[in-house]
Every structure is written in C-alpha cells, then in structure tokens.
Amino acid sequence: MNANHTTSAGEGKPTVTDLQRSFMRHLHYTLVKDKYSATKADLYLALAFAVRDMLAERWLDTQQSYYINDAKRVYYISMEFLMGRSLGNSLINLGIRDEWENALMEMGIDLEDIAGNEWDAGLGNGGLGRLAACFLDSMATMSLPAYGYGIRYEYGMFFQKIIDGGQYELPDNWLRYENPWEFGRQEHLHKIRYEGRVVESSGPAGEIRHSWVDTHDVMALAYDVPVPGYGNETVNTMRLWSAKSTREFELESFNRGNYVGAVESKMKTENISKVLYPADHMAEGKELRLRQEYFLASATVQDIFYRFSKKHDDLGLLPERVAIQLNDTHPTLAIPELMRILLDEKMLSWETAWDLSVKTFAYTNHTILPEALEKWPVRMLEGILPRHLQIVYLINDHFLKEAGARFPGDSDRLRRMSIVGEEGEKHIRMAYLAIVGSHSVNGVSALHSDILKDHLFSDFFALWPERFNNKTNGITQRRWLKHANPWLSDLISSTIGDAWVTNLDELQKLRPMAHDRDFQQQWAEVKRANKRRLADYIYRHNGIQVSPDSLFDCQTKRLHEYKRQLLNVLHVIARYNRIRANPGLNVPPRTVIFSGKAAPSYFMAKLIIRLINAVGEVVNNDPAANDLLKVVFLANYSVSLAELIFPAADLSEQISTAGTEASGTGNMKYALNGALTIGTLDGANIEIMEEVGRDNIFIFGMNAEQVEGLKRAGYRPGDYHARNPELQQALGMIADGTFSPGEPGLFKPIVDSLLGNDTYLLLADYASYVACQDEVDRLYRHPHEWTRTSILNTAGMGKFSSDRTIAEYAREIWGVKPENIGRHSRRDLA
Numbered sequence: 123m124n125a126n127h128t129t130s131a132g133e134g135k136p137t138v139t140d141l142q143r144s145f146m147r148h149l150h151y152t153l154v155k156d157k158y159s160a161t162k163a164d165l166y167l168a169l170a171f172a173v174r175d176m177l178a179e180r181w182l183d184t185q186q187s188y189y190i191n192d193a194k195r196v197y198y199i200s201m202e203f204l205m206g207r208s209l210g211n212s213l214i215n216l217g218i219r220d221e222w223e224n225a226l227m228e229m230g231i232d233l234e235d236i237a238g239n240e241w242d243a244g245l246g247n248g249g250l251g252r253l254a255a256c257f258l259d260s261m262a263t264m265s266l267p268a269y270g271y272g273i274r275y276e277y278g279m280f281f282q283k284i285i286d287g288g289q290y291e292l293p294d295n296w297l298r299y300e301n302p303w304e305f306g307r308q309e310h311l312h313k314i315r316y317e318g319r320v321v322e323s324s325g326p327a328g329e330i331r332h333s334w335v336d337t338h339d340v341m342a343l344a345y346d347v348p349v350p351g352y353g354n355e356t357v358n359t360m361r362l363w364s365a366k367s368t369r370e371f372e373l374e375s376f377n378r379g380n381y382v383g384a385v386e387s388k389m390k391t392e393n394i395s396k397v398l399y400p401a402d403h404m405a406e407g408k409e410l411r412l413r414q415e416y417f418l419a420s421a422t423v424q425d426i427f428y429r430f431s432k433k434h435d436d437l438g439l440l441p442e443r444v445a446i447q448l449n450d451t452h453p454t455l456a457i458p459e460l461m462r463i464l465l466d467e468k469m470l471s472w473e474t475a476w477d478l479s480v481k482t483f484a485y486t487n488h489t490i491l492p493e494a495l496e497k498w499p500v501r502m503l504e505g506i507l508p509r510h511l512q513i514v515y516l517i518n519d520h521f522l523k524e525a526g527a528r529f530p531g532d533s534d535r536l537r538r539m540s541i542v543g544e545e546g547e548k549h550i551r552m553a554y555l556a557i558v559g560s561h562s563v564n565g566v567s568a569l570h571s572d573i574l575k576d577h578l579f580s581d582f583f584a585l586w587p588e589r590f591n592n593k594t595n596g597i598t599q600r601r602w603l604k605h606a607n608p609w610l611s612d613l614i615s616s617t618i619g620d621a622w623v624t625n626l627d628e629l630q631k632l633r634p635m636a637h638d639r640d641f642q643q644q645w646a647e648v649k650r651a652n653k654r655r656l657a658d659y660i661y662r663h664n665g666i667q668v669s670p671d672s673l674f675d676c677q678t679k680r681l682h683e684y685k686r687q688l689l690n691v692l693h694v695i696a697r698y699n700r701i702r703a704n705p706g707l708n709v710p711p712r713t714v715i716f717s718g719k720a721a722p723s724y725f726m727a728k729l730i731i732r733l734i735n736a737v738g739e740v741v742n743n744d745p746a747a748n749d750l751l752k753v754v755f756l757a758n759y760s761v762s763l764a765e766l767i768f769p770a771a772d773l774s775e776q777i778s779t780a781g782t783e784a785s786g787t788g789n790m791k792y793a794l795n796g797a798l799t800i801g802t803l804d805g806a807n808i809e810i811m812e813e814v815g816r817d818n819i820f821i822f823g824m825n826a827e828q829v830e831g832l833k834r835a836g837y838r839p840g841d842y843h844a845r846n847p848e849l850q851q852a853l854g855m856i857a858d859g860t861f862s863p864g865e866p867g868l869f870k871p872i873v874d875s876l877l878g879n880d881t882y883l884l885l886a887d888y889a890s891y892v893a894c895q896d897e898v899d900r901l902y903r904h905p906h907e908w909t910r911t912s913i914l915n916t917a918g919m920g921k922f923s924s925d926r927t928i929a930e931y932a933r934e935i936w937g938v939k940p941e942n943i944g945r946h947s948r949r950d951l952a
Contacts, residue, residue: 135218136176141225144172163299165231166209166239169222170302173212177348180943181357187943188267192433194442194938196261196268196931199422199456200449201415202251202398203258203272203360206601206761207240208303208347211259214605215350242760244278244296245362247399247719248680249787250488252761253566254449256787256924259598262351262358263624264925265940266932271422273414274304274345274362275398282719282758287735289720289728303347304362310344312424313368314417320509325469332466334509340391341366342421352600352624355943363421365394399721409506412498416507419456427463437468441481445936448560450488451496451552457483457559458510458517466509476520484562484935486593487553488784490573491684496552497543503550514550518542521558528585539581557582557589562935564593567785567806569826593931594809595785596924599626602791607769609648610795614916617641627920636913639906646909649772649796656770660715660754666742668752672711673902676792677775678759678767681720681727684782688730688872689884690714690775693892694737694753695852701747710902711749715771717756717763726875731755733869736861764788768795772908773898776801777891779882781826783807790922796912798901800894802887806922814918818911822894823887832886839880842888849888853877 136144149155149168160168188195213219223233246252254270261268278294318337325331342363349358368391393410394417426444434443448454457479464475489495503511518541529535537544541554557563557579565571571592575583583590604611604623614622617635622628635641653670660668677690694714701707716734720727738753756763774792776783776799783805793799793810800820801807811819824832843849857873859866876885901908920926932938 135221138225141222142229144175145169148172162236163239165236167300167302170209174302176216177350177357180355181348183355184357184943187941191941193267193941195444196936196938197271197426197446198257198268199271199453200254201452202246203254203270204246204251204761205243205255207242209237209240210605211601212350214600215352217353241296242762244275244294244398245272247279250450253595253787256598257928258349258360259600260924260928262349262356264928265351265354265356265943266938267941268358270360272362273395273418274364275395277397279398279719284735284755284757287732289731291722304345307344307346312342312421314340314342314420316506320512339368340394341368342417363418365392365417367391409502412502412506415452416455419453419459423456423459440478444482445938446483448485448556451556454552454556457555458513461513462509480559480561483560485556485560486564487574488566490578490782490784497549500548514541517558525585535581561589563589564591566593566595567809568592568594569808570784570805573781593927594806595787596922596927597787597790598924599623603794606765607795609651613644613648626923629917629920632913632917636910642906642909645913652769656766659766664754666752666754668713669711672713673772674713674715674770675773676715676767676771678717679788681718681731683726684778684882686777686882686884687716689777689891691734691737692852692888693895695855696848696892698741698747698751699851701750709750709899713752715754717759719759729872733872740861768792771797773797774799776807778802778804780804780824780829793915794919796916798911798915800898813921814915818914820894820898822890829883839877839885842885843877846889
C-alpha cells in the first residue's frame with residue numbers, strides 16, 4: 123500500500139515573502155500585536171495560524187473526496203491520543219520546515235525558540251495514547267479515509283514535579299492558553315443520556331420495544347484537529363468531544379430560583395471531559411471514568427450514524443462503509459450503544475442488528491495483566507446505563523447459547539467465558555464483551571498475541587480461532603526520527619536517500635555502512651551532539667553536570683512494578699558499591715537516566731521514584747563515584763521530552779518481566795535512533811532481536827515460559843537473595859536507611875515486597891541482568907564496535923513503522939484502501 127505523494131498541478135512551495143506576509147497578517151490582524159508588543163507566545167501563535175492556513179484547503183479537499191467517492195471509513199476510538207506538539211510535525215509533513223526557518227530567520231526570529239512555547243496536548247498518558255497518535259499519522263500519510271475519536275480533556279494526566287525526591291502532581295491545564303490547532307464545531311452536538319429508566323411497550327407486530335426515559339442528559343460538542351499526511355494532499359481529522367450542559371436543565375433550575383444549584387449542576391456535567399483518568403480507587407472517580415467511557419462511545423457512534431446517513435438509507439450497508447476499531451477495552455460500550463440505536467431507534471431485529479454490529483467492530487487488546495482488564499460493577503451500570511445493561515445481558519445470553527452448543531455439557535467453560543462475572547461483586551467483563559462483539563481481536567506483538575490465544579482468552583480462541591490475529595505495533599518515523607533527530611535524519615538521507623521517510627524498509631541500505639569507519643565517525647558525532655543537547659537540559663533542569671562521553675543508559679516509561687525500574691536501581695546500587703570498593707575500577711562512565719509518571723494513587727510506584735532520587739542524591743554527591751556514575755530523574759515525562767531523550771540514548775532499558783509487556787513502542791523509538799537494547803524476551807523485544815540480530819542486542823533473564831514454570835514450581839525470592847552477596851548488600855542499604863538517613867524505614871516496604879513475594883521476579887533475574895550489564899560495559903569500551911552495532915539497530919527497524927502496522931489493519935481487518943485526494947468545490951462537505 124503506497125502513500126499518495128503527489129503535489130497539486132501548478133503549485134510550488136511558497137516564497138519567503140509569502141510566508142512572512144502570512145505570519146505578519148496573523149500577528150497584526152488575528153492577535154492584534156506588533157513587533158514591540160508581541161511575546162514569544164504571540165509569535166508562536168502567529169506561526170501556528172499561518173501553518174494552519176496551509177492545511178485548510180487540503181483538509182477540505184480530503185473530506186470532500188471521501189464524501190464524493192463514498193469511501194469506506196475507519197473510525198479509531200481511543201480514550202487517549204498522546205499527540206505531542208503539532209507545529210513541528212505539521213512543518214515536517216507539509217515539507218516546509220526549512221522555508222519557514224529561513225523566513226523567520228530573516229525577521230530575526232528563531233523557529234526552535236518560539237516552537238518551544240507550544241504546550242504538549244494533554245490527551246494521553248503513555249504508550250496506548252502515543253500508539254494512537256502514530257496510527258493517525260500513518261493513516262493520513264497513506265491517504266486512508268480515517269478519523270480518530272477521543273475526549274477533549276481540559277486537564278491532562280498531571281504535571282509532575284519532583285520535590286524532595288518525591289512526585290507531586292499539579293494540574294496540567296494545557297488549554298489555559300489558546301490551542302490554535304482545534305476548531306469548535308457547534309453544529310456537531312450530540313445528546314448523551316445517563317440514568318433514567320427503561321419502559322417496555324408493544325410494537326405493531328406485538329414485538330417488545332424499549333424506551334429509555336427520564337434520563338439526565340449531557341451534550342457532546344465536537345472539536346476537530348487536522349492530521350496532515352506526509353508529502354501528500356491528505357489531511358485527516360481527529361474529533362474530540364467536550365461535555366456541555368443542556369440549556370433545558372439550566373433554565374429549569376434558574377426558573378425555580380435555584381441559581382447556585384444550576385451552576386453546580388453545569389460544573390458537575392462538564393466534569394465528564396475535565397480530566398484524563400480520574401483517580402478510580404474511590405467510588406466517585408470510578409463512576410466518572412464509566413461516564414467518560416460512555417460519553418466517548420455514544421457521541422462517536424451517533425456521529426458515525428450521522429455521517430453514514432448522509433449517503434445511505436440501507437443499514438445493511440453499514441459494515442461495507444464503516445469500520446470501527448476499539449483501542450483497548452475503554453470504548454467497548456460502543457458495542458451496546460450501537461445495538462441500542464439499531465434496536466430501539468432503527469427497529470431492527472436482534473439477529474440483524476447483531477450481525478451488522480459484529481461485522482463493524484474490531485478490538486485491539488493492549489494488556490496481559492488481569493488487573494488491567496476492565497470490569498464494571500453491575501450495580502453501577504444499572505444506575506447509570508440501565509438500557510445498556512439489559513442489552514449486555516441479552517448479548518451474553520445469546521453468546522452462552524452459541525458456546526454451549528459448541529461445547530455441550532462444559533458448564534465450567536461457560537462460567538469462565540460468561541461476560542457477566544459472578545466472583546465477588548457481580549460485574550461485566552469488558553474484554554469479553556469486546557471479543558464477543560467484534561469480528562477481529564488482535565494482540566500487538568507476536569508473543570502477546572500467542573499469550574492471548576493460549577492463555578488469557580484461550581476459551582474464546584477455541585470457539586473462534588478465525589477472529590484472532592496479531593498486529594505488531596509500530597511507530598511513525600516522521601515524528602521519531604525525521605522530526606526528533608534531524609541531524610541523524612540528514613545523515614541517513616545524504617547516504618541512502620530519503621525514501622525511508624515513507625518506506626522504513628529502506629533503512630536496510632545502511633547495513634553495509636555499519637563497517638565504514640568514516641560513516642561510523644559521522645554517526646558517532648551526531649550521537650555525541652544529541653547527548654550534549656540532553657546534558658545541557660539536565661544541567662538546566664536538575665543542576666547535575668553529566669558528561670556526554672559517558673554511556674547514556676535510559677529507562678523512560680510509566681512507573682509500574684512490572685516494568686521493573688527497581689531492577690535498574692538495584693544495578694545502580696551494585697555498580698556504586700563496586701566503584702567504592704575498587705578505586706580505579708576500569709568501567710566506562712555511565713549516566714543512568716529515568717523518567718516517567720506514577721499514578722497518583724500507586725503507593726509503590728511513587729516510593730520507587732523517591733528511591734531513584736534518593737540513590738541519585740547519594741551517588742551524585744560522592745566524589746568516589748563522581749566521574750564514573752551519575753543518576754538523573756527527569757521530571758514530567760512527555761512527548762517533547764522523549765524527543766530530546768531518544769536521540770541521545772546509548773542504551774535502552776526494556777526490562778519488564780517476560781510475559782507482562784504487550785509490546786512496547788519505546789523500545790522501537792530508541793532502536794530507531796541508534797540506541798542498543800538491554801531487555802528481556804518480552805513484547806516486541808523478541809521481534810526487534812529477530813530483525814537486528816541476536817549479536818546486536820543485550821538479552822537477559824527468563825522467557826515467558828520459564829517465568830510461568832518458576833511460578834508454578836513455587837518461587838522463593840529469599841533463595842536468590844541468600845546466594846548473591848552483591849544483591850544482599852544492595853537490599854541491605856535500601857532497608858537500613860543508607861539512602862534515607864532522615865527516615866531510616868522509608869524504603870523498607872520495597873525490601874519487604876521483594877523478599878516477601880517479588881511478584882515480578884526481580885531477584886530471579888537480577889544476576890543475569892547484572893552480568894548482561896557487564897557485557898554492555900565491555901562493548902562500550904570499543905567505540906567502533908559499539909557504533910557499528912548502533913547503525914545495525916537503526917538499519918533493522920524497517921518492520922517497526924506504524925505504516926506497516928496500519929497497512930496490515932487496512933488490508934486484513936478494515937477492508938479500506940487509499941483515496942486519491944483531488945481538488946473539489948466546497949459544497950456538501952462530509
């Protein structure tokens with residue numbers, strides 16, 4: 123599947139004068155500022171508006187082409203879209219970054235300086251949201267008719283500050299300043315209903331009909347964001363929903379004289395789109411999360427029907443014109459919502475409605491951890507979505523009859539497979555609902571998909587083997603190499619051409635260059651320049667002086683025990699002890715860099731952040747270790763910070779317990795930028811190893827099968843502790859207050875957890891991990907060999923483009939093809 127790279131006939135790139143004129147027009151007439159009163163924020167906005175103008179015509183043409191050609195469209199529903207900054211990405215995809223840089227330079231304005239004023243969009247948290255963003259970029263670059271649907275959160279995850287070594291959460295009010303990349307669509311307003319009751323009545327043929335009445339209503343208002351493709355005419359749409367109160371409800375309260383109550387009601391209503399991931403350890407937060415998920419599902423399904431009905435009266439065409447992809451379980455309520463509309467509003471029979479629904483939906487699973495598979499209490503659904511609970515029960519009844527016919531007499535199997543779980547409080551298993559209601563179920567790495575089929579969803583695989591498939595995740599090279607690492611991008615393009623920007627397999631042409639000493643030298647110079655840039659950032663933000671000649675060892679991801687940042691810390695302590703015990707120890711200098719957020723209610727993850735910073739405080743202030751080891755925790759991990767870290771990294775820590783990480787995409791971004799991976803045989807690490815070669819990656823520890831075997835045999839972490847003096851010393855220092863002299867018992871819960879049950883088998887993998895780190899040291903002492911391996915890692919990343927992933931989705935799940943975007947009039951826009 124090839125991207126459309128045509129440019130419009132007769133169109134050339136705008137001149138420097140054109141760009142300057144557009145910039146000044148927005149500065150003067152949109153912002154009403156001049157060169158004397160304009161702030162850096164104003165200059166950024168003027169540039170953003172000017173670039174946005176360049177997207178507008180393509181955007182209109184794209185939507186008109188989809189409408190005229192009646193293209194089958196993909197609707198990608200996700201609770202997160204971690205987009206990062208839009209300006210740089212738009213300049214890259216439009217192919218006019220250099221022109222704008224020159225135009226601004228002539229005016230005495232530095233592009234990089236003002237681009238830094240853009241706030242990262244607070245629409246996501248981690249890998250799930252960033253994957254969705256990469257997918258949108260690929261779909262636009264490949265000219266696929268697609269829409270992303272999400273929530274316009276007013277506040278992002280949170281802004282992380284590190285105070286006295288601990289994480290403190292501040293509001294991430296990313297919308298406090300104007301967002302020039304969004305367009306409010308007042309005409310796209312949908313009513314979202316909650317609570318109320320269900321009334322039964324008889325239809326004309328005596329059939330039972332259902333009406334959902336006396337509901338508490340909320341309005342979903344659309345905001346559209348352009349998503350430009352690279353080097354083509356396509357600009358797709360990401361549509362985000364914002365919650366607004368209904369006028370009727372406010373007026374009713376005002377008319378009763380309850381002014382305060384009316385305002386409070388409005389605020390409570392609009393809380394639905396206020397914050398990403400409310401704390402769900404409390405009942406109020408859990409209920410708000412459920413309301414958010416239905417809000418997204420209902421608004422999106424209604425919007426899909428609106429667009430479908432502009433061309434079609436025959437609902438039987440729905441699966442031929444519409445493909446809905448559920449990005450994990452969060453949007454699964456779209457299934458009963460679609461069924462509600464087909465049954466209660468379109469008056470279809472159950473059999474017809476269900477057949478259409480299953481053919482329309484597809485589900486991507488992103489987690490193996492049982493605790494991360496969503497389950498909603500029946501009592502909560504009964505109160506908030508009574509009609510949907512009825513429909514879920516009906517779906518389950520029909521499903522269990524089908525499963526019972528396939529496995530007669532196997533009541534245990536049916537109990538395991540039931541969408542309605544009876545263990546503890548009665549609940550709905552959302553992953554099961556997504557599987558039953560979709561024609562396709564995919565994992566996101568080969569290992570992950572095998573685990574889904576063989577273990578997590580084995581009963582469903584036995585019933586419907588044809589539904590299960592793998593789509594290994596990918597990343598967009600436009601964002602993560604061309605934009606994030608322009609020096610390396612330029613070196614690669616000057617060596618093998620720039621076709622890799624839309625066909626990442628072209629990077630294979632770098633393989634012969636891996637042995638070329640001149641090319642190695644250029645490659646190493648680029649890496650060192652990126653490390654110097656990150657070292658400057660570290661000094662400005664952390665006050666720590668690090669050497670760009672040291673090995674930059676990076677672990678940047680969400681803080682979670684299964685990702686095993688703690689294993690990394692144990693190695694840091696062991697390394698520190700070796701240096702202290704052996705003055706003059708011949709090891710390469712190393713800077714260990716951590717970054718990532720812990721969920722506000724996740725005690726152990728937040729304690730690990732404190733430990734990282736406490737260890738850093740001791741190590742960084744010990745003259746004995748000063749030249750050989752530094753520890754840095756970079757606060758408030760974000761897309762923009764990742765764009766600074768990945769190009770500078772020498773070593774990528776991908777050390778999760780085998781069988782726990784579905785895929786990972788940070789591993790791909792690091793390797794694409796020439797970092798070597800140290801990791802377990804988990805997630806996509808396995809496929810990276812297959813692509814770059816076993817000799818060009820550092821693999822340690824147990825594989826998923828061995829992990830399961832050890833757990834079954836009865837894992838005893840104390841045995842590993844008892845026979846490893848270095849490990850004993852590290853844990854002893856954590857326990858005895860070496861890193862917390864003011865609070866000696868502060869980190870004791872960490873040691874108690876590791877010696878008590880060690881859920882993620884850190885102690886079992888510790889010796890293998892430390893030995894593997896010794897191998898890292900040995901290779902880093904040989905710069906030419908290290909650089910050769912670095913080049914081969916980048917050269918092996920062709921498989922891991924999100925373009926390849928999306929091509930597989932389009933061909934094997936969605937049944938959509940690229941659209942040739944032409945010039946159209948501005949009428950009848952879809």
